Amino acid sequence: MTDRYAVIGNPIDHSKSPLIHGLFAQATGQDMAYSKLLGETTPGGFARAVDAFRAEGGRGINVTVPFKTDAFAYATELSPDAQLAGAVNALKFEEGRVLGQNFDGIGLVRDVQANLGLSIKGRRVLILGAGGATRGALLPLARAGANAIVIANRTADKARALAQDFAPNAHGVAVQGCGLDALEDQVFDLVFNATSASLGAESLVISPSVFAPGALAYDLVYGKGLTPFLRLARDAGCSQVVDGVGMLVEQAAEAFAWWRGVRPDTRDAVAKLTVPLV
Numbered sequence: 672m673t674d675r676y677a678v679i680g681n682p683i684d685h686s687k688s689p690l691i692h693g694l695f696a697q698a699t700g701q702d703m704a705y706s707k708l709l710g711e712t713t714p715g716g717f718a719r720a721v722d723a724f725r726a727e728g729g730r731g732i733n734v735t736v737p738f739k740t741d742a743f744a745y746a747t748e749l750s751p752d753a754q755l756a757g758a759v760n761a762l763k764f765e766e767g768r769v770l771g772q773n774f775d776g777i778g779l780v781r782d783v784q785a786n787l788g789l790s791i792k793g794r795r796v797l798i799l800g801a802g803g804a805t806r807g808a809l810l811p812l813a814r815a816g817a818n819a820i821v822i823a824n825r826t827a828d829k830a831r832a833l834a835q836d837f838a839p840n841a842h843g844v845a846v847q848g849c850g851l852d853a854l855e856d857q858v859f860d861l862v863f864n865a866t867s868a869s870l871g872a873e874s875l876v877i878s879p880s881v882f883a884p885g886a887l888a889y890d891l892v893y894g895k896g897l898t899p900f901l902r903l904a905r906d907a908g909c910s911q912v913v914d915g916v917g918m919l920v921e922q923a924a925e926a927f928a929w930w931r932g933v934r935p936d937t938r939d940a941v942a943k944l945t946v947p948l949v
């Protein structure tokens with residue numbers, strides 16, 4: 672019997688997950704179907720949609736905006752990454768159990784290390800923003816052995832609070848929080864934009880001197896072309912400027928391996944989804 676999976680979000684039309692999982696299923700010979708579910712944003716809308724999908728025999732679900740905290744509440748068992756992120760982006764259904772995972776940060780780290788061929792170990796990392804996307808990235812970045820992690824946010828107090836909250840789980844990595852305006856004298860090897868600034872028309876203001884020679888500038892969003900953050904990085908002389916398409920593919924591969932027990936090769940999907948940032 673064909674096993675059923677889906678991605679749930681609102682909006683959901685734009686989602687690339689069916690395409691990615693379709694490529695993985697074909698390449699690994701898995702008998703599975705993967706669809707899109709439009710969740711209702713009314714109270715209980717997420718749970719109703721997922722209950723119905725499970726009742727029809729659904730085996731697992733990827734979760735995107737704005738349901739990652741609903742999925743966190745829905746899960747009966749959480750991975751350490753999901754627990755720390757306070758959000759779930761993949762669910763697996765097993766005889767009454769609902770397992771929740773968050774593969775976003777793991778996908779980010781895999782993209783940087785495996786696809787871009789860069790080391791995180793020993794590097795100085797700057798992450799912009801102190802919301803859900805940052806929360807999801809911290810543990811995997813710390814596990815990868817960053818030398819130091821600075822969280823910089825428009826609202827400085829939120830960055831400080833998050834750094835303090837995360838410190839006990841930081842695997843010995845020094846974690847600091849500050850305002851976006853406190854970066855003038857600091858230089859970083861890896862700079863991640865995890866703010867939602869790239870999604871709207873608002874620009875993101877940071878000092879162009881944060882990029883060390885040869886630094887990576889990485890925007891966690893995808894499909895937005897050269898975002899204001901990436902433009903700023905390029906104008907500052909940054910030679911490696913990338914968006915989050917590789918992260919999207921890698922988190923999907925993690926979910927696929929978790930569900931199916933087979934790790935797909937991601938190169939084909941990354942190549943098919945990568946578009947030049949102009």
Ligand code: ATR
Pocket residue numbers: 799800801802803804805824825826829865866867868873874875876
């Ligand atoms: P997500 O779950 O995607 O991280 P979020 O929890 O709403 O979304 O967090 C959005 C983050 O983007 C916040 O850190 C926000 O900064 P504030 O805490 O100061 O609101 C940041 N952000 C959004 N627009 C921004 C902008 N134009 N410049 C700088 N930071 C911005």
